[in-house]
């Protein structure tokens with residue numbers, strides 16, 4: 001058995017999954033997540049996972065900067081010295097997906113991976129990919145396999161903390177259930193209704209404009225936003241997946257396995 005390690009380092013959390021090279025898409029032997037500060041915890045998680053099966057290849061999508069990259073490189077050198085490590089980057093084309101950004105390398109590599117993952121889950125379909133993490137990104141993938149572009153907005157947590165930090169009277173709200181009415185009768189629900197509606201409104205607008213048949217939603221805040229979403233008048237399917245970036249990284253290695 002050959003194992004691959006996939007790592008999605010976002011601006012809040014580092015997520016990872018260990019996959020058997022022969023396994024179906026999005027089927028993991030082990031997985032985990034830590035906050036940036038939890039490098040010690042990550043080492044313990046990897047030590048346990050690699051004890052059973054050490055990865056031969058590692059594919060990392062890092063949008064969290066140089067310090068996180070250095071920390072990950074150090075851990076991998078110590079715990080998986082045998083592995084070939086690749087730092088996934090946005091390129092003009094990969095795994096059958098064309099990158100429509102004016103400067104393809106400017107696109108966040110997590111967004112490119114997420115789009116590859118979405119296409120692997122729904123080949124040949126017109127798609128919206130909403131990744132709701134620190135930032136929320138809402139991207140279009142065409143039925144022909146082109147990342148057509150997208151939107152970046154502050155994520156749910158950032159919207160909430162921006163209100164608390166920059167006003168005298170607004171509290172920091174915890175993520176929570178969707179208020180039953182957009183006309184809230186108290187401050188906490190009014191903030192939640194506002195920030196959830198902003199996220200859902202952006203996604204629905206993109207979904208409608210792109211004529212997408214399917215919207216794939218993912219990320220740490222997706223569970224709060226998905227219940228708000230209604231498909232466009234013409235219809236459409238909503239799919240909530242745990243980590244679309246990881247699925248994209250897996251799709252890349254599966255597409256290229258045996259080619260190199």
Ligand SMILES: Nc1ncnc2c1ncn2[C@@H]1O[C@H](COP(=O)(O)OP(=O)(O)O)[C@@H](O)[C@H]1O
Pocket residue numbers: 009010011012013014132133134135155156157158175218219220221
């Ligand atoms: N256990 C958790 N730890 C941190 N953030 C969480 C957690 N559960 C949900 N969240 C929400 O998810 C967001 C982080 O999601 P994630 O997809 O991990 O982001 P990123 O990929 O940017 O690191 C946070 O901003 C917060 O709104």
Ligand SMILES: CC(C)(COP(=O)(O)O)[C@@H](O)C(=O)NCCC(=O)O
Pocket residue numbers: 009010011012063106107108109110111133134135136137152155
């Ligand atoms: C938009 C992002 C900050 C999202 O990061 P995340 O919320 O997943 O941590 C990241 O994809 C990024 O830094 N992008 C580069 C700019 C761009 O995609 O155009």
Ligand SMILES: [K+]
Pocket residue numbers: 131132133134135136137219
């Ligand atoms: K994101």
